Amino acid sequence: MNPELKHSFPPSIFPGAAVLILGSMPGEESLRKQEYYAFRHNVFWRIMGELFSFSPDLPYPERLAALGRNRIALWDSLASCRRVGSLDTSITDPVPNDIAGLLREHPGITHIFCNGTASYQYLKRYNEAVFHSGAEIRKLLSTSPAAARFRYEEKREAYSVIRRIVLASGNL
Numbered sequence: 001m002n003p004e005l006k007h008s009f010p011p012s013i014f015p016g017a018a019v020l021i022l023g024s025m026p027g028e029e030s031l032r033k034q035e036y037y038a039f040r041h042n043v044f045w046r047i048m049g050e051l052f053s054f055s056p057d058l059p060y061p062e063r064l065a066a067l068g069r070n071r072i073a074l075w076d077s078l079a080s081c082r083r084v085g086s087l088d089t090s091i092t093d094p095v096p097n098d099i100a101g102l103l104r105e106h107p108g109i110t111h112i113f114c115n116g117t118a119s120y121q122y123l124k125r126y127n128e129a130v131f132h133s134g135a136e137i138r139k140l141l142s143t144s145p146a147a148a149r150f151r152y153e154e155k156r157e158a159y160s161v162i163r164r165i166v167l168a169s170g171n172l
Contacts, residue, residue, distance in 0.1 A: 003082040003092060006031060011075035011102060014068030018169055019111045019162055020135075022099070024118040025078045027086030027144075035060045036074050039086070041145040044115070047156050048072075051163040070166050073109065075102065077122035087146060088118035096126030103133055110135055111165055116142030 008025055029039040037044035045056035045063060054066040067074065079097045083090045103109055112135050114120035120139035123130060131137060141150050141158045 003084045003090070005080060005093075006083055007080045008076040008078055008097060009034065009036065011073055011097075012036065012064045012067070013073035013075070013102070013106060014065075014071075016071050016108055017068070017073040017106050018071040018108050019113065019165060020073045020075060020099075020102070020109050021113050021115055021162070022119045022123060023074070023076045023115045024088050024122055025076055025081050025083065025091060025094075029086070033060075036064075037143065039145070042143050043152055043155055044143040046152075047143060047159045050156065051160060052166075071108075071169065072162065072166070073106070075099070077114070077119045077126070088116070091118070094122060094126070096122060099123060099127040100129050100133065103130065103135060111162075112137045113159075113162060114139045116140070116144065116147065118142075 006025060023036065026036065027039050030036060048067060049056035052066060052070050054063065056063070058066065076097060077099070079095045081091045081094045083092065112130065114123060114137070117139060138161070141147060141155045143155055
């Protein structure tokens, strides 16, 4: 049986973006809702809300706008793949997004943060040029419940580097 082909979303990016957070590929609940990090046990929105002073319960467009006001963009390392379920370990036939192209269109992006190991590995495998673009690239802990070996506090602390960068840029 050939797993179903899944497609990522367009980037969520606003003018002046300085930070890009990359996932690997949206999970089943995110694909169903057409929202980044929609699975209720994924702590991404809780962490971002705490770091940037907005409610993680805001309607989705308002959460995206809150990130945009803080110069944060979202996208995925992969444009499509085949996968049963939501686990990155189940991904086959990956097709990358054009991250280098996004950076050319948005030259203000100076930092790329990968939400988990798979995102980082796919970025490295398919967008090696991005590692020579001048943007700082870091792998962060996954906000997914699949990364259960890390406590919430560890994940929040890892993502606090994004707040420090935004603060240093004079945006908050």
